[in-house]
Amino acid sequence: GAVVSQHPSRVICKSGTSVKIECRSLDFQATTMFWYRQFPKKSLMLMATSNEGSKATYEQGVEKDKFLINHASLTLSTLTVTSAHPEDSSFYICSATTGTRPGELFFGEGSRLTVL
């Protein structure tokens, strides 16, 4: 149980285009999901907290207009990188909680974005 799926796993796009990454909780309902960004050989940096039916809460320094997050249902959150530039190239990972055990998070497989 507690499987989190991300799609796509890899995406390459041209500079200036927008890319959407989906995060789904497959076997549980997730009222809260989190989006992380990870640079090569670095730790995970929390970008935003996504709550179903409400606006996402962004961490300091994360551009909310650049990284649009939508959590339209209890099993789906999306991250849209708008007007992507090469510096947005990174590994994006989502996580979700079942809400039954405080602190316990389950992560997706990650999505590697390359902006040319």
Add this chain to the structure above:
Amino acid sequence: QQQVKQSPQSLIVQKGGIPIINCAYENTAFDYFPWYQQFPGKGPALLIAIRPDVSEKKEGRFTISFNKSAKQFSLHIMDSQPGDSATYFCAASRGGSYKLIFGSGTRLLVRP
């Protein structure tokens, strides 16, 4: 106060050895300390977690030791195998929050 400091940055052991990864924290409000394992190109997977009311927790070959007074916790991997070669992250959260603060990671290589 929000940081979790992890060491070493990298670690090489022979098969069967016992690698030990250490983490330290400052915020005494932290009350949940998980360890995650990450393989290249994959998301982190929860390995084992501990809360401050116990000093040690074992799950299979993985053991967490927790020292509340020193504000330190560590991961021990017994009988390490080449398949354990991965990056390990410690983390902490507080007060029932799901917001994790991650350590910087330790790249473990287990030689055959």
